[in-house]
Amino acid sequence: MAAIKTTANRGYDIIGDIHGCAHTLERLLEQMGYRKISGIYQHPRRQAIFIGDIIDRGPRIRESLHLVRDMVEHGAARMVMGNHEYNALGYCTRARPGSGKKFLREHNARHNRLIKETLEQFHAYPHEWNEFLEWFYTIPLFIEEEDFRVVHACWDQTLIDQFRERQKGACIDEDFLHASSAIESFAGQVMDTLLRGTDLRLPDGMSITGRDGYVREFFRTKFWADDPRTYADVVFQPDPLPRPVAKMPIGEEERKQLLSYPQDLLPVFVGHYWMDGAPAPLKNNVACIDYSAVKYGKLAAYRFDGEKALSADKFVWVDVDRPEQPDYPTSEDSVAR
Structure with a gap:
């Protein structure tokens, strides 16, 4: 694998959740000056960093995984684990005897639906799928460089420090997966x-039904809110x-559950959150790169060159249009959240 250069010598392109939109990813890479050399997308001066969630929902999951893994293995890219890669490991890993479960992630209707397209597209390539599952163990949960950080959903410094100490690195193993x-x-x-974000319970036993039909008693919260006062602030x-x-x-008890990410910390990049509209930083040192590509939004990237204050003009993207349709029939809910 090629040696990783520092930001002083090399820029980084942090790329949002792909979810099987391989054709769109190729368009974005080419727009940013990456070219195929010996079948691998590469850039002479920059390195891509994928924010996770390469799999599930979209029409070209297998192609997306091959493209990303090839780039990672040749030093042209890095990647952090997304919750969908983690979910796939749990779904496909048998629970240990005595646990009362068959698999670590229950095979219920909702979980079956979320991984449906991935398993269908690898149906004729079971050995490849098993190799990708093993590869997922080599993907770190987070990246921290001298001047930036990357994690799929939430940077929690306390948990990350404890994880580093226990795991002696940034990757999980099968024992950690089971735990x-x-x-x-x-x-x-x-x-x-780290992979799904922080949340708060709704008050007074309330619940909300999301656009995906899932009933929730919790709502996802910002890990970077400055002095929030109301639920709307987080x-x-x-x-x-x-x-x-x-x-x-x-309330005070709820406030204790919230995280903060002060302005003087390193810029951090996340995905996961299904943004829409014109890409822009969430604050000077926080940017979400997920702009709902698989829902015909945008596949976005942030072109980072060591700046301390993030800027909207460093985002690039391609709009996802109908040519990303699958080449074969797929379930009607393949792009549902």
Whole structure:
């Protein structure tokens, strides 16, 4: 593998959630000056960093995985794990005897639907799929360089420091995967927080039904909010809170559950959150790169060159249009959230 250069010598292009949109990824790479050399997309002066969630939902998951893995293995890219890669490991890993479960991730209707396209597209290539599952163990949960950080959903410094100490690095192993199936465990908290984000329980036993039909008693929250006062100040998800709830003040107990990401910390890049509109930083040192590509939004990237204050003019993107349609029939819910 090629040696990784520092930002002083090399720029980085952080690329959002792909979800099987391989044709769109190729368009974005080519727009940024990457060219195929011996079948691998490469740039003479820059390195791509994928934010995770290469799989599930989209029409060309297998092609996307091959493209990304080839780039990573040849030093043209790096990648952090997304919750969908983690979910796939759990879904395909048998639970240990005595656990009361067959698989680490339950094979229920919702989980079956989320991984449906991935398993269908690898149906004729089972050995490849098993190799990719093994490869997922080599993907770090986070990247931290001298002047930037990358994680799929949330940078929690305390959990990351504890994880580094216990795992002696940034990757999980099969023992950690098994341990993480208990959400209340340390391993469960690491995977849920870093790969899915932080949340708060809705008040008074309330629940909300998202656009995906899933009923939730929690809502996703910002890990970077500065001095939030109401629920509206911290909510960060596509489905809005009911207006009366959004106006409610945050209590002291809830405030203790929130994270912060002060302005003087390194710029951090996340995906995961299904943004829309014109790409722009969330604050001077926080940027989300996920702009809903698989829902015919944008496949976006941030071209980072060591700046301390992130800027909207460093985002590039391609709009995802109908040519990303599959070459074969797929389920009608393949692009549902």
